[in-house]
Amino acid sequence: MRIGTLGAARITPTALIKPARAVPEVEVAAVAARDRSRAAEFAAKHGIPHVHGSYEDLVADPSLTAVYNPLPNALHAEWTLKAIEAGKHVLCEKPFTSNAAEARTVADAAARSGVVVMEAFHYRYHPLMERALEIVGTQLGEVRHVETWMCFPLPRFSDIRYSLKLGGGALMDAGCYAVHCLRTLGPGEPSVVAAAALTKSPGVDRAMAADLRFPGGATGRLHASMWSGQLLKIAARVEGERGSLHITNFVAPQFFHRMTVTVDGVRRRERVAGDATYTCQLRAFAAAVGQGTPPLTPPADSVANMTIIDDIYRKAGLPVRGAV
Template sequence: MRIGTLGAARIAPAALIKPARSVPEVQVAAVAARDRSRAAEFAAKHGIPMVHDSYEALIDDPSIDAVYNPLPNALHAEWTIRALEAGKHVLCEKPFASNEKEARTVADAADKSGLVVMEAFHYRYHPLAERMASIVGELGEIEQIETALCFPLPRFSDIRYSLPLSGGALMDAGCYAVHLARFLGGGEPAVESARALLRKPQVDRAMTATLRFPSGASGRVTASMWSSHVLKIAARVTGSRGQMRVTNFIAPQVFHRLSYTVDGVKKRERVAGEATYTYQLRAFLSAVQTGEGNLTPPATSIANMAVIDEIYRKAGLSPRGMI
């Protein structure tokens, strides 16, 4: 499978180029950027054989089978749809779109095309994710689910603080926390309340939200790019029989902690595995070749964006792309 990347994004080496070295059936064959010199420099550094002058030229290249879309949030839907219309499968960085409505438009385009669209929630493809779900199944009646992704980003000129580009802490960090809460909660939650800390009008630097799952379990999501929660990447699930705690579900291959107590017996585990991005790329290849393996398809992306939109509304803000 020959894949081209739209833009020379900072995330591309970790998310695509390095994993491709471990998946020999995948070749990163082309890159395009609005600044050709930047694309050429990126290609030379990472051994990419082809440089295109524009995104259009890359997606129209008949030698390219699939497209990796790491563009700013506000461009995800547009260029994913364009790639689908050009007959390309798409691995799209999270968040999938600016809002639920856009996500539905992308999903409709994917259905019409019959091509694979995968949202790049890479943690979901690591064995740790399935182990977390398995342990939750041992905790009895689930009472509370808490997820958090907080990290410091004091570079306030960063595009992740740009409202026109659909930025904000909930979109960048919080989409992971929402996704994991939904995964562990086993159902689509209602948003009860939310509170934002703003960097500038309509742009959240931090967000907390309370959820209610169909089972009756409560939820709490915390996201931050600049707040008193300097660094927190964690999950805690409490049930009638015990509790599970996880630290660093995002990059468990680097470091993680997994502990749980069931009926008074406490255990700790380490789930071995490769980089999350390597598992994700293998799954994308499998989905393209066999139709199997896509754990983050458009339907789940729609559901995730629906929760994100409602959190923004409960916080007194507008969903991204709807201002």
């Protein structure tokens, strides 16, 4: 699979270039940027053979099988749609789009075209989450509460992640993980009960908390922040009738993680080995493209995630991204 990357984003070396060295089916074959000199510099640094002077040229390149889309949030839908139209498979960074309506449009286009479109929730492809789901499904009994935290400090307020126009905000950046993990570990698709935000500027959340409810009555709560009193916490907790599961650092467990399980009053800790999450993700993308293996984060899942994000913004009294 020959893949081209749109832009010279900071995440690209970690999310694509380094993992491709461990996934022999994948070649990072091209890069494009609005500034061709920047693309050329990026290509030279990372050994990418072809440089395009525009996103349009990269998407149209007949030698490419797939496109990686790490552009700002507000551009995800536009360029994923253009890649689909060109017959390219797409690995799109999260959040999938600016809002649920855009996500449905992309999902419909992907279904019509038959190409693989996958949202880059890399943590979902690590064995840690597979083991966590096994524990939740077989050891905790009926789930009663799920809680997730994705909080980290980003005091650089000029960063595009604080731009309303570009689809920024704590819920979009950090919180999309918190929403996705809560949905993954919970018993069904939840609905939003209440939400409250701390804002950095009009419409832009620097922190968000939300309460949710699952169809069977279980409750959920999520916390997301880029700047708040909770400086750093990346974790998930599931409480069931027989016990609980707590995971520290579900997002990048290859660096460090702790999983504590308590069942019938007996507490234990587990560690789950595995490659880097981005390597697991790229391997899954290659398998979806080359072998037809269904991805764990397809467009339908992205629509459900963006629907919750939209609803949280509405409950918090903030505008849905892309609607202003």
